[in-house]
Amino acid sequence: xxxxxxxxxxxxxxxxxxxxxxxxxxxxxxxxxxxxxxxxxxxxxxxxxxxxxxxxxxxxxxxxxxxxxxxxxxxxxxxxxxxxxxxxxxxxxxxxxxxxxxxxxxxxxxxxxxxxxxxxxxxxxxxxxxxxxxxxxxxxxxxxxxxxxxxxxxxxxxxxxxxxxxxxxxxxxxxxxxxxxxxxxxxxxxxxxxxxxxxxxxxxxxxxxxxxxxxxxxxxxxxxxxxxxxxxxxxxxxxxxxxxxxxxxxxxxxxxxxxxxxxxxxxxxxxxxxxxxxxxxxxxxxxxxxxxxxxxxxxxxxxxxxxxxxxxxxxxxxxxxxxxxxxxxxxxxxxxxxxxxxxxxxxxxxxxxxxxxxxxxxxxxxxxxxxxxxxxxxxxxxxxxxxxxxxxxxxxxxxxxxxxxxxxxxxxxxxxxxxxxxxxxxxxxxxxxxxxxxxxxxxxxxxxxxxxxxxxxxxxxxxxxxxxxxxxxxxxxxxxxxxxxxx
Amino acid sequence: xxxxxxxxxxxxxxxxxxxxxxxxxxxxxxxxxxxxxxxxxxxxxxxxxxxxxxxxxxxxxxxxxxxxxxxxxxxxxxxxxxxxxxxxxxxxxxxxxxxxxxxxxxxxxxxxxxxxxxxxxxxxxxxxxxxxxxxxxxxxxxxxxxxxxxxxxxxxxxxxxxxxxxxxxxxxxxxxxxxxxxxxxxxxxxxxxxxxxxxxxxxxxxxxxxxxxxxxxxxxxxxxxxxxxxxxxxxxxxxxxxxxxxxxxxxxxxxxxxxxxxxxxxxxxxxxxxxxxxxxxxxxxxxxxxxxxxxxxxxxxxxxxxxxxxxxxxxxxxxxxxxxxxxxxxxxxxxxxxxxxxxxxxxxxxxxxxxxxxxxxxxxxxxxxxxxxxxxxxxxxxxxxxxxxxxxxxxxxxxxxxxxxxxxxxxxxxxxxxxxxxxxxxxxxxxxxxxxxxxxxxxxxxxxxxxxxxxxxxxxxxxxxxxxxxxxxxxxxxx
Numbered sequence: 005x006x007x008x009x010x011x012x013x014x015x016x017x018x019x020x021x022x023x024x025x026x027x028x029x030x031x032x033x034x035x036x037x038x039x040x041x042x043x044x045x046x047x048x049x050x051x052x053x054x055x056x057x058x059x060x061x062x063x064x065x066x067x068x069x070x071x072x073x074x075x076x077x078x079x080x081x082x083x084x085x086x087x088x089x090x091x092x093x094x095x096x097x098x099x100x101x102x103x104x105x106x107x108x109x110x111x112x113x114x115x116x117x118x119x120x121x122x123x124x125x126x127x128x129x130x131x132x133x134x135x136x137x138x139x140x141x142x143x144x145x146x147x148x149x150x151x152x153x154x155x156x157x158x159x160x161x162x163x164x165x166x167x168x169x170x171x172x173x174x175x176x177x178x179x180x181x182x183x184x185x186x187x188x189x190x191x192x193x194x195x196x197x198x199x200x201x202x203x204x205x206x207x208x209x210x211x212x213x214x215x216x217x218x219x220x221x222x223x224x225x226x227x228x229x230x231x232x233x234x235x236x237x238x239x240x241x242x243x244x245x246x247x248x249x250x251x252x253x254x255x256x257x258x259x260x261x262x263x264x265x266x267x268x269x270x271x272x273x274x275x276x277x278x279x280x281x282x283x284x285x286x287x288x289x290x291x292x293x294x295x296x297x298x299x300x301x302x303x304x305x306x307x308x309x310x311x312x313x314x315x316x317x318x319x320x321x322x323x324x325x326x327x328x329x330x331x332x333x334x335x336x337x338x339x340x341x342x343x344x345x346x347x348x349x350x351x352x353x354x355x356x357x358x359x360x361x362x363x364x365x366x367x368x369x370x371x372x373x374x375x376x377x378x379x380x381x382x383x384x385x386x387x388x389x390x391x392x393x394x395x396x397x398x399x400x401x402x403x404x405x406x407x408x409x410x411x412x413x414x415x416x417x418x419x420x421x422x423x424x425x426x427x428x429x430x431x432x433x434x435x436x437x438x439x440x441x442x443x444x445x446x447x448x449x450x451x452x453x454x455x456x457x458x459x460x461x462x463x464x465x466x467x468x469x470x471x472x473x474x475x476x477x478x479x480x481x482x483x484x485x486x487x488x489x490x491x
Numbered sequence: 492x493x494x495x496x497x498x499x500x501x502x503x504x505x506x507x508x509x510x511x512x513x514x515x516x517x518x519x520x521x522x523x524x525x526x527x528x529x530x531x532x533x534x535x536x537x538x539x540x541x542x543x544x545x546x547x548x549x550x551x552x553x554x555x556x557x558x559x560x561x562x563x564x565x566x567x568x569x570x571x572x573x574x575x576x577x578x579x580x581x582x583x584x585x586x587x588x589x590x591x592x593x594x595x596x597x598x599x600x601x602x603x604x605x606x607x608x609x610x611x612x613x614x615x616x617x618x619x620x621x622x623x624x625x626x627x628x629x630x631x632x633x634x635x636x637x638x639x640x641x642x643x644x645x646x647x648x649x650x651x652x653x654x655x656x657x658x659x660x661x662x663x664x665x666x667x668x669x670x671x672x673x674x675x676x677x678x679x680x681x682x683x684x685x686x687x688x689x690x691x692x693x694x695x696x697x698x699x700x701x702x703x704x705x706x707x708x709x710x711x712x713x714x715x716x717x718x719x720x721x722x723x724x725x726x727x728x729x730x731x732x733x734x735x736x737x738x739x740x741x742x743x744x745x746x747x748x749x750x751x752x753x754x755x756x757x758x759x760x761x762x763x764x765x766x767x768x769x770x771x772x773x774x775x776x777x778x779x780x781x782x783x784x785x786x787x788x789x790x791x792x793x794x795x796x797x798x799x800x801x802x803x804x805x806x807x808x809x810x811x812x813x814x815x816x817x818x819x820x821x822x823x824x825x826x827x828x829x830x831x832x833x834x835x836x837x838x839x840x841x842x843x844x845x846x847x848x849x850x851x852x853x854x855x856x857x858x859x860x861x862x863x864x865x866x867x868x869x870x871x872x873x874x875x876x877x878x879x880x881x882x883x884x885x886x887x888x889x890x891x892x893x894x895x896x897x898x899x900x901x902x903x904x905x906x907x908x909x910x911x912x913x914x915x916x917x918x919x920x921x922x923x924x925x926x927x928x929x930x931x932x933x934x935x936x937x938x939x940x941x942x943x944x945x946x947x948x949x950x951x952x953x954x955x956x957x958x959x960x961x962x963x964x965x966x967x968x969x970x
Contacts, residue, residue: 315862
């Protein structure tokens with residue numbers, strides 16, 4: 005797994021962008037090869053759809069750049085932001101001040117191991133990075149049955165507690181730090197029993213969502229989201245589409261990140277993900293994610309000359325360890341949020357006659373009644389994000405998606421079968437689709453929007469639109485699919 | 492199981508207490524709102540007349556006078572941390588106007604409760620709670636604003652924020668804060684024309700829930716207490732707790748599953764999230780955690796959003812510090828706990844009685860913080876007098892709001908440190924008399940809510956000898 009090199013950069017302040025060049029070359033080669041393999045796979049026909057997924061567009065990535073109009077001072081910190089997003093965290097003793105705090109439980113050891121494709125900040129790469137991580141440093145983890153070498157990075161949640169009745173819904177991290185050499189004394193943490201959970205039908209999965217353009221999504225005004233929700237009511241009704249916003253318990257504004265739109269902002273999300281995915285406690289969520297075993301909690305003894313772990317939170321603002329901006333910027337979670345905020349949306353490929361017709365078909369059959377083509381941001385204190393028309397193809401609402409998509413997890417105002425309309429920008433280079441990453445075939449992803457209601461959950465709101473898709477001519481279907489792969 | 496336990500309580504404990512509740516209610520109503528705490532209390536004759544346990548004879552000695560025994564920073568902050576104390580103090584004290592003129596200024600509204608953290612977190616020192624003279628009277632018409640003062644805000648009453656139980660005119664749960672004021676009419680907000688919420692109608696429909704200000708002293712210590720210590724404490728003394736009718740549970744974060752600690756229902760996890768929440772909810776200052784204006788009526792969104800962001804200007808630390816919300820976070824995170832007053836034989840006995848009556852089974856005397864990355868916060872035993880759990884408090888205190896797993900009648904055990912200098916008590920600031928506050932923990936269940944988990948402890952308190960009662964009250968006023 006050379007792409008997910010776990011050796012940290014030698015020298016923080018000496019790190020330059022050239023460090024990333026071999027990385028990107030390797031990434032590019034590997035992924036072009038993978039894409040070629042995927043594009044030769046057998047064609048699967050679904051329902052009455054005759055369209056074929058042309059597969060993800062090959063690299064180079066049409067995403068992953070910062071906005072070109074950041075201010076010089078904002079630009080000056082982007083290198084540092086990237087370093088923090090790509091750093092590999094150790095339990096203790098990492099070579100950098102910011103590379104300690106992994107675990108006790110974790111899904112991965114770096115943001116960009118999962119937010120990797122087609123560029124740093126994206127989603128699951130074609131080759132699963134977790135195989136390069138799970139036994140690092142002597143860890144004795146076994147790989148859960150649902151993680152495969154060529155499958156998506158997914159996290160596991162248990163809908164119910166062990167009694168099978170009480171709602172749980174939380175992430176159960178795949179791995180522990182037991183027996184890692186950088187966690188001396190921690191030997192007894194046990195991975196969750198995923199096989200048992202599977203037998204009890206009590207496990208669901210969520211894959212990685214890309215972060216490109218999320219700075220724009222964060223700023224879209226609630227009033228615009230609500231106005232869009234209330235537009236085209238008659239047409240939506242005839243299609244069976246409703247949807248509703250999810251509101252923050254804190255300030256009552258619309259939450260928009262995560263598969264169920266459960267998170268308010270990039271900062272909030274960063275704080276959650278750092279603790280939940282990597283086990284790095286931070287200033288938003290300062291507890292270690294398993295406190296049951298004192299020998300698995302900081303502080304850990306560390307070799308001389310390496311960085312100490314002092315205690316919780318693992319990550320905090322450096323209150324003046326060094327005097328200059330790129331070094332003593334606030335805590336990692338602020339840096340993560342700035343990294344994502346400064347990442348421009350993916351760039352679609354220039355339209356051609358097929359994709360242009362595809363967009364027309366997309367809007368004609370009603371996809372756009374949920375996958376709203378665009379919103380425009382209000383004036384922002386970050387000029388690069390100000391008054392930008394964002395073609396995210398999402399209404400940022402949650403919708404009933406039927407029993408076949410339901411994951412039985414309630415999050416805030418999103419019930420067990422409701423999901424946020426996934427933004428479609430960048431799906432032209434995406435590998436895995438739907439919340440659980442169940443398919444790499446974008447045509448199957450379309451068809452899987454259809455689900456008949458049962459005693460527990462209503463019909464998917466997409467059913468009529470999918471029927472419309474299936475009723476299109478083969479050419480129009482294919483053009484629509486080509487349009488999606490152009491995004 | 493909870494319901495069964497509550498039924499059992501009803502039979503064993505509650506029925507004999509019904510009359511006592513009526514008397515307590517009468518006693519509460521007997522005192523004019525805002526009565527000074529030093530006034531005599533509890534007409535004990537009323538209670539003894541109906542054959543109930545000897546009732547309250549204690550009187551509240553009132554808040555200890557200034558100087559404040561709170562408001563300092565933690566003693567062991569590093570020199571680098573001390574270096575930014577002035578910057579974070581300035582931020583906490585800053586009066587926000589509407590228009591943003593610098594990365595740390597402005598941003599007020601469109602809707603707000605006040606214009607500065609310190610206006611409400613004021614007493615007995617900056618970072619605390621409501622001061623004796625209500626600061627909102629100097630805020631609501633400031634700069635030409637058209638606001639009228641809601642009737643529940645009085646010049647010598649507590650600062651209260653208003654939440655609606657249901658969305659107005661519906662049965663859809665609301666629960667959010669409805670800010671008292673708008674920027675309409677202010678000279679720095681021309682073009683904005685929005686109305687204040689209709690509090691009169693909300694009050695007449697019983698749709699109004701009020702919450703007072705919580706002091707922030709010691710919050711940086713509370714936020715790092717280990718979850719497992721909170722759970723172990725919850726599971727300690729179970730037999731005793733069961734005999735008292737005490738249960739309680741944590742309000743876990745939907746994000747990382749950890750135990751939330753801040754707010755009247757323990758609905759907020761950390762000082763960072765609280766500071767960011769308050770910045771937008773109380774002052775209307777959008778920030779990197781809550782970047783959207785609460786009201787986006789055209790003409791009222793007068794600044795680019797978010798209104799406070801990381802300051803990207805290179806320079807020395809204090810200038811390039813992150814946004815205001817983070818500064819407010821550090822201010823509250825670094826505030827030392829209040830220092831108790833002088834102990835004497837009365838307060839020492841009072842502490843014993845506090846334990847004997849069972850108060851201590853929710854108002855847990857202390858926790859010890861784990862090792863922390865900020866050494867000033869680590870490995871300290873803190874006497875906060877709270878278990879950081881939420882408990883059923885009965886119909887008498889229920890406010891009808893569900894927040895996370897805290898039900899409409901459940902509240903976090905309020906930490907008691909610092910109450911020796913506090914002016915108002917209970918979530919809605921209903922009394923300034925600490926004896927009334929104790930008695931108001933008693934509430935008989937009804938068809939909507941089970942009995943207060945505090946009923947037996949309050950009964951035990953009422954059964955104490957007059958001296959022991961008074962000593963317990965004196966102990967509380969020594970905190």
